[in-house]
Amino acid sequence: MPKDWYEWHDLYKTEPRLQQRLEIVQEFITHSLNASPDGTIRVVSVCAGDGRDLLGTLKNHPRAKDVYARLVELNPQLVERGRATIESLGLAKQIEFVNGDATIASNYVGAVPADIVIVCGVFGNLTDEAQLSRLLDNLRFLSKQGAFVIWTRGHSQGIAHSDTVRRILSASEFAEVNFKLTATGDMGVGIHRYQGENLPQPKEQQLFVFSGVPNRAR
């Protein structure tokens, strides 16, 4: 059992569900980059971990030099590892890893509204459906009209939690572009497009409460 979020990332080495999830997330990031018009592509990643989903995609993507991204992550070791990857890719001028609280709206100022919003490994770490609705509502501050939102949600005890996410998203001006389950069958990955207008000011300073713990991550 991982004792912290840094150790939790080691599970990527052994857990098929996480490996398959990452593959699908990268496929959806690639789709978003390919569909983006010429010019700057703004990306934000909420609770970014070490940024392997976005950075691993940019490594081989022809639009990498168009991407201006802000990744927000609380764990300093993960941020350090992410920054080292950014350096190695030669993207330090365009990609910023903020060691800070991703639940706070001010940590996104200057980087939003984004064209691509990555919210992976987050929805399963909220207390209930009300918190999920709150975060999805606050995505209007992070997302441009037409932005791609890429998300994950694990299933547990036979409950398809990703169905709940899809239901709330489609009721809140997000149109589904694609949805896949991992081959393990218990992890949903979605890509939606925000159809509403961007909210230039956040409705509330705290966008959500992250209450998950690494040894029970869902």
Ligand SMILES: C[S@@+](CC[C@H](N)C(=O)[O-])C[C@H]1O[C@@H](n2cnc3c(N)ncnc32)[C@H](O)[C@@H]1O
């Ligand atoms: C399940 S992991 C997902 C990491 C990454 N997005 C991924 O999919 O590989 C959750 C991450 O959220 C981070 N986290 C938890 N609370 C946070 C907060 N308030 N602000 C920023 N990051 C936070 C943890 O440190 C951890 O890296």
